[in-house]
Amino acid sequence: MRRFLPALCGTALVLAMAPGLAAGSTAGASTGNIENGQLLAFTCAGCHGIEEFRNAYPNFRVPKIAGQNETYLVNALKAYRSGDRSHPTMVAQASSFSEQDIADLAAYFASRKPQQQDRRP
Numbered sequence: 001m002r003r004f005l006p007a008l009c010g011t012a013l014v015l016a017m018a019p020g021l022a023a024g025s026t027a028g029a030s031t032g033n034i035e036n037g038q039l040l041a042f043t044c045a046g047c048h049g050i051e052e053f054r055n056a057y058p059n060f061r062v063p064k065i066a067g068q069n070e071t072y073l074v075n076a077l078k079a080y081r082s083g084d085r086s087h088p089t090m091v092a093q094a095s096s097f098s099e100q101d102i103a104d105l106a107a108y109f110a111s112r113k114p115q116q117q118d119r120r121p
């Protein structure tokens, strides 16, 4: 008769939780401030759909970012800022942002529900 190792189950649980913890810490030292992000997001609204995601210039597609994953938003904005992503509009937007600005914006957009944003009075 072989022995079972219940301790292994405990270890597996801890390991399963580890990626979540790691993801939370990739935002680095700066923790997003939603209220400040909302102020900074004023300039994003014209393109990134406050009014039912419609673009002021409907001849190009603008991605929906409300409710998007916070870490994804941070990475996207940093990629525009560094030039890894080359869309001129967004490079121009992101080039002036500090780490904190990016964290705040990401926290704000991640906190928004796409539906709420859709149905604004």
Ligand code: HEC
Binding pocket: 040, 041, 043, 044, 045, 046, 047, 048, 060, 061, 062, 063, 064, 065, 073, 076, 077, 085, 086, 087, 089, 090, 093, 105
């Ligand atoms: C003039 C229009 C315009 C403005 C203003 C604007 N964006 Fe964008 N944004 C775009 C377009 C177009 C894209 C798609 C670019 C591409 O294909 O890489 C984009 C892409 C993005 C992405 C990547 C989305 C994804 O799914 O990968 C993020 C994040 C983003 N914008 C955030 C912002 C934030 C935050 C602001 C305000 C500070 C802002 N944008 C202002 C037009 C705009």
